[in-house]
Amino acid sequence: MPNIVRSYNTVWLLCGNDGYPYHMTIYQGKEIHAPKVPLSTRVIRSMVDIIQETSNTTRHTLYFDNFFNSYDLLVMLSELKMRAIGTIRPYRSNGADAVMLPDKELMxxxxxxxxxRSDGNVYIAKWHDNSIVRIASNFMTHSPLRNTQRRVKGQRIEVKVPNIVRSYNTGVGGIDYLDRIAAAYRPTIRSKKLYWVLFINVVNVATVAAWRIHRFVEERPHSHLELRRQVVLSLLQSERTATPRVASGFMSQLPDIRFDGVNHILGTGPQGPCKVCKRNTKNMCTKCNVRLHAERGKQCFEIYHQQK
Known part of the structure; x- marks a missing residue:
């Protein structure tokens, strides 16, 4: 997440540590009557609202970078029973940074x-790695310390890592993983429309989400590239573009759904031309959303759902 917020291409994402995007919000620019709460706090609060609607907040831990994190935010999340860890900027530490060792001394x-430092509500630490790392949490501390390998002047040495840093490094990778997957086969179609970058990014993220679900439910899942190929082939094999006709309001159905043989139920709707014989009928397939005859002696419903 860049530190500079641009209103025309910023998207807020709530992701799992496996890279699956659970929620997406598009930044719409500065609010005229916005409450006196920082933008970063409002974004996190909106994400927590989504979690509260679908799950128990005590089952989850939020990880975010220093664009979002602050002492006040961690206190607010504690009141909502939401655990959180994130890097933090010095001026957002509620004075804790001023009473800890200066950066030069720690280096x-x-x-x-x-x-x-900790006041019982929020724990804030400074750790000497390549540079000074500031990190804060409303539930985790440095204990227990772990060891990790670092290369210093061509030699590997043991370096102690606070538990809060280790946990953050383990859990924060979901967004980076999503970005990496989405960038692997990013669509290159260009447009002069201002909204195009946002639109194509949403489609790209949705495709990644579909692939993650596919890998979860299939015993022998396709690769990311193969799934994208299947999506493209399905779109190319459609009978016409998915632009609705003004007269009927119905869209064409993709072949993968039309011929899957699952839950194609006969229903009724406004009278119009049958998809097969072009004569008027009120009968229709509720799944494909197209009009089809199914009266005695007419087999338009069966013909439409059978591959030639």
Whole structure:
């Protein structure tokens, strides 16, 4: 997430650590009558509202970077019984950064050194890695310390890592993983329309989400590229574009759905031309959303759903 917020191409995403996007919100620019709450806090609160509607907040942990994190945000999330960890900027630490070791002093100590402060509600730590890492949480501390390998001057050394840092590095990768997958086969179709970048990005993210679900439910799933090929082939094999006709209001159905043989139920709707014989009828397939005769002696319903 870039530090500079641009109103024409910023999308807020709520992702799992496996890269599956659960919720997407498009940034619509500065609100005229916005409450006196930082934008980053409003974004996180909207994501928490989505979680509360569908699940128990105590089952989840939020991970976010220093664009979003602040002392006040962590306190608010504690009140909502939502666990959270994130890197944090010095001026958002509610004064904790000022009473910890200065960056220059901490950098003089051996790699892996850290300092911390906690008021019982929020824990904030500074850790010496390549540079100073500031991180805060409303439920986790540095304990237990773990060891990791780092290369220093051509040699590998053991470096102590606070538990809060290790947990953050483990859980925060969902967005990065999604970006990596989406960038692998990003659509290159160009347009002069201002909304095009947002539109194509939404389609791209939706395709990645479909692939993640496909991998979860299939015993022998397709690769990401193969699934995209199947989507493209399905669209190319459709009888016409998915632009609705003004007269009927119905869209053409994709072959994968038309011939799947599942839940094609006969219903009724406004009278119009049958998809097969072109004579008027009120009968229609409720799944394909097309008019089809099914009266005695007419087999338009069966003909339409059988591959030639």
């Amino acid at each position: 003089k100590q051996k790699r892996g050194a850290f300092d911390f």
